[in-house]
Amino acid sequence: MGTALVYDEEMTKYKLLWVDPACKIEVPERLTASYEALVRSGLSGRCVSVPARQASDAEILLVHSEEYLEAVKKTPYMTLEDLKEFTLQYGDVYFHPNIYHCAKLAAGSVLQLVDSIMTGKVRNGIALVRPPGHHSMRGAANGFCVFNNVAIAARYAKQKYGVKRVLIVDWDIHHGQGVQYCFEDDPSVLYFSWHRYEHQKFWPHLRESDYDSVGKGSGAGFNINVPWNKVGMENSDYLSVFCHVLLPAAYEFCPDLVLVCAGFDSAIGDPEGEMCATPDIFAHLTHLLMNLAGGKLCAALEGGYNLTSLAQSVCQTVQTLLGDPLPRLANLRSPCISALESLQCARSAHRQYWSFLKHAANPPLPEISTKPIKLAKEEEEPAETAEEESSGEAKVWPEPPQRSCPPVCSASVLPDDVAGADGLKRLSTSGALQPRLVNKLKNHFTKAADDGDAVATISRLHTLMEKMLTNEIGNGLALVPDVAAATMCFAQDLASDLVDRVLVVCVGNATGLNYVTTDGRALVVHISGEDGEERKSKYYIPVRLKQGCGDTSGFLQAVLGLLLPLGYEYDPGLVLLGRMPESGVGDGMWQQLIGLLRGFAKGHTLVLMQANEEACMGPTASALLGHPAAPLQELGAPFPQDGDALERLRERLQADWKMLQTTGRMDC
Numbered sequence: 001m002g003t004a005l006v007y008d009e010e011m012t013k014y015k016l017l018w019v020d021p022a023c024k025i026e027v028p029e030r031l032t033a034s035y036e037a038l039v040r041s042g043l044s045g046r047c048v049s050v051p052a053r054q055a056s057d058a059e060i061l062l063v064h065s066e067e068y069l070e071a072v073k074k075t076p077y078m079t080l081e082d083l084k085e086f087t088l089q090y091g092d093v094y095f096h097p098n099i100y101h102c103a104k105l106a107a108g109s110v111l112q113l114v115d116s117i118m119t120g121k122v123r124n125g126i127a128l129v130r131p132p133g134h135h136s137m138r139g140a141a142n143g144f145c146v147f148n149n150v151a152i153a154a155r156y157a158k159q160k161y162g163v164k165r166v167l168i169v170d171w172d173i174h175h176g177q178g179v180q181y182c183f184e185d186d187p188s189v190l191y192f193s194w195h196r197y198e199h200q201k202f203w204p205h206l207r208e209s210d211y212d213s214v215g216k217g218s219g220a221g222f223n224i225n226v227p228w229n230k231v232g233m234e235n236s237d238y239l240s241v242f243c244h245v246l247l248p249a250a251y252e253f254c255p256d257l258v259l260v261c262a263g264f265d266s267a268i269g270d271p272e273g274e275m276c277a278t279p280d281i282f283a284h285l286t287h288l289l290m291n292l293a294g295g296k297l298c299a300a301l302e303g304g305y306n307l308t309s310l311a312q313s314v315c316q317t318v319q320t321l322l323g324d325p326l327p328r329l330a331n332l333r334s335p336c337i338s339a340l341e342s343l344q345c346a347r348s349a350h351r352q353y354w355s356f357l358k359h360a361a362n363p364p365l366p367e368i369s370t371k372p373i374k375l376a377k378e379e380e381e382p383a384e385t386a387e388e389e390s391s392g393e394a395k396v397w398p399e400p401p402q403r404s405c406p407p408v409c410s411a412s413v414l415p416d417d418v419a420g421a422d423g424l425k426r427l428s429t430s431g432a433l434q435p436r437l438v439n440k441l442k443n444h445f446t447k448a449a450d451d452g453d454a455v456a457t458i459s460r461l462h463t464l465m466e467k468m469l470t471n472e473i474g475n476g477l478a479l480v481p482d483v484a485a486a487t488m489c490f491a492q493d494l495a496s497d498l499v500d501r502v503l504v505v506c507v508g509n510a511t512g513l514n515y516v517t518t519d520g521r522a523l524v525v526h527i528s529g530e531d532g533e534e535r536k537s538k539y540y541i542p543v544r545l546k547q548g549c550g551d552t553s554g555f556l557q558a559v560l561g562l563l564l565p566l567g568y569e570y571d572p573g574l575v576l577l578g579r580m581p582e583s584g585v586g587d588g589m590w591q592q593l594i595g596l597l598r599g600f601a602k603g604h605t606l607v608l609m610q611a612n613e614e615a616c617m618g619p620t621a622s623a624l625l626g627h628p629a630a631p632l633q634e635l636g637a638p639f640p641q642d643g644d645a646l647e648r649l650r651e652r653l654q655a656d657w658k659m660l661q662t663t664g665r666m667d668c
């Protein structure tokens with residue numbers, strides 16, 4: 001199933017008709033720059049084009065009041081003076097004779113996406129729309145927004161398709177207060193937003209944008225705010241919040257549909273956000289949401305005012321929706337203290353609502369200042385034009401790397417043409433394996449299995465990996481006689497000669513995995529039901545689940561809170577996933593694990609399974625081919641002791657692994 005793209009140039013046909021420094025950045029070129037970049041890169045041609053349509057009155061009234069709708073209906077007939085007058089009653093927004101038409105198209109475009117996804121015509125999609133939506137409220141326009149496109153879509157999906165739970169992820173750099181107000185007492189809609197806040201000094205200066213707005217009444221816990229109290233946030237800050245706040249709650253919420261308020265003013269170069277996250281971060285943010293709700297993801301453009309980073313960010317998002325391998329995120333730094341404080345505050349505020357956050361450390365939260373805020377000088381007359389930073393120098397960043405899409409058959413069972421001892425000899429003569437390596441393999445490996453099939457296995461694995469590293473195939477699946485031995489031998493001998501870092505994930509009980517590398521060429525994370533060998537090095541991390549790998553909640557908590565952050569920090573060139581016999585891990589969890597691990601190493605994942613586990617090959621191959629994992633059934637709370645143990649393990653490891661940090665000094 002494909003990816004829908006909704007775009008209509010009619011939505012470029014309105015603009016600011018008078019002088020208003022606050023609104024000058026919201027220009028029609030935002031849409032044309034985004035769309036033309038998709039066309040130029042060939043991405044639009046790979047999408048299913050879905051036409052825009054006007055939202056009906058009834059659909060708009062799902063969120064807005066009749067009084068407001070009737071008022072907006074009058075704007076097409078207003079004189080310039082009337083439009084200015086009409087605009088004065090709202091904040092940081094402007095009207096135009098054609099904006100009502102465009103606002104109906106913007107809302108209708110997102111509904112078209114929801115229809116395409118819910119009827120199974122496509123798997124996911126994006127709507128390039130303006131005016132944006134997430135600031136508009138029941139009775140008011142605000143922040144360039146007229147109708148709340150995504151809020152309307154959420155209500156529409158529930159009403160028309162009986163969707164039970166909708167997750168709204170708002171990665172725009174502004175707080176979508178309109179969405180928060182709409183659903184704050186509604187437990188069927190989980191709203192997550194991060195936003196530039198600077199302790200209420202940043203627009204829209206709302207006290208309710210802070211982390212302690214968790215929702216009201218039965219909606220308590222279903223509103224997650226992560227305020228950024230400093231500018232300059234980077235990729236590692238964003239990923240930490242996804243791994244340690246959003247994803248645990250999102251998986252526990254188990255949505256039937258994911259809507260994204262896809263604002264790209266959170267990217268580097270944007271005059272509003274003044275953040276430093278690079279456009280390729282949106283490839284990963286999108287990917288991390290794509291295994292929820294069976295892959296049903298609907299993104300709607302919100303903000304984004306630097307046309308260069310906006311266009312690049314849109315392309316990164318669409319390319320991930322299409323299933324292409326992700327770019328590696330180079331040299332992630334540790335999350336900054338301010339980000340860690342915000343992260344910790346959000347986790348603490350939600351401890352009581354989400355069992356995945358129950359074990360979050362609970363240092364005393366800073367008291368929130370109640371003194372009136374003093375608007376910064378520039379708030380009255382905002383910064384210069386969209387392209388220059390307020391401090392004058394323009395930000396520069398590298399163009400995101402090319403993301404070649406692997407051939408269709410990216411999951412392949414081992415070619416069985418390479419068999420017997422001659423296979424290894426051929427490899428050694430072909431120079432693929434240095435003779436010393438051949439001996440190392442032979443003596444290391446053959447003691448685990450008889451010579452014949454051991455050698456055959458080795459040579460097959462090597463063939464598979466070579467094809468992967470030359471991008472001939474995206475990833476692979478291998479059935480081997482002895483998974484533990486193959487995994488260790490592969491990591492220790494084969495891979496480390498062909499790639500600089502291998503992330504080795506072992507699932508299930510096994511001995512002999514406690515081989516440690518001190519040089520860091522392999523990082524072994526072993527998730528099992530038994531106590532792993534005592535940790536000898538930073539590169540061997542045993543994670544014990546008291547109830548074994550069949551405990552999906554505990555397993556998932558280890559994946560989201562430990563494996564993902566480690567993987568991002570380690571940035572491997574290859575992922576080796578070994579499924580030990582009788583691991584007990586459920587198919588759904590297994591597919592989620594593969595789906596999430598595909599985000600590393602440009603999707604180069606090699607899965608090793610015991611030869612007798614054919615039954616698991618189907619689900620494994622499906623996940624390797626990028627088909628969304630089946631949604632996990634209702635998740636119970638992780639077992640307390642496991643949650644505690646994981647928290648303690650994380651605290652122990654965070655000295656070595658910065659991405660595991662979740663608490664900063666509490667002086668915010």
Ligand SMILES: CC(O)(O)NCCCCNCCCN
Binds near residue numbers: 092
């Ligand atoms: C969709 C959105 O979230 O991007 N709208 C942002 C509205 C910003 C209003 N303030 C502008 C001040 C100019 N420096």
Ligand SMILES: [Zn+2]
Binds near residue numbers: 302
């Ligand atoms: Zn914004």
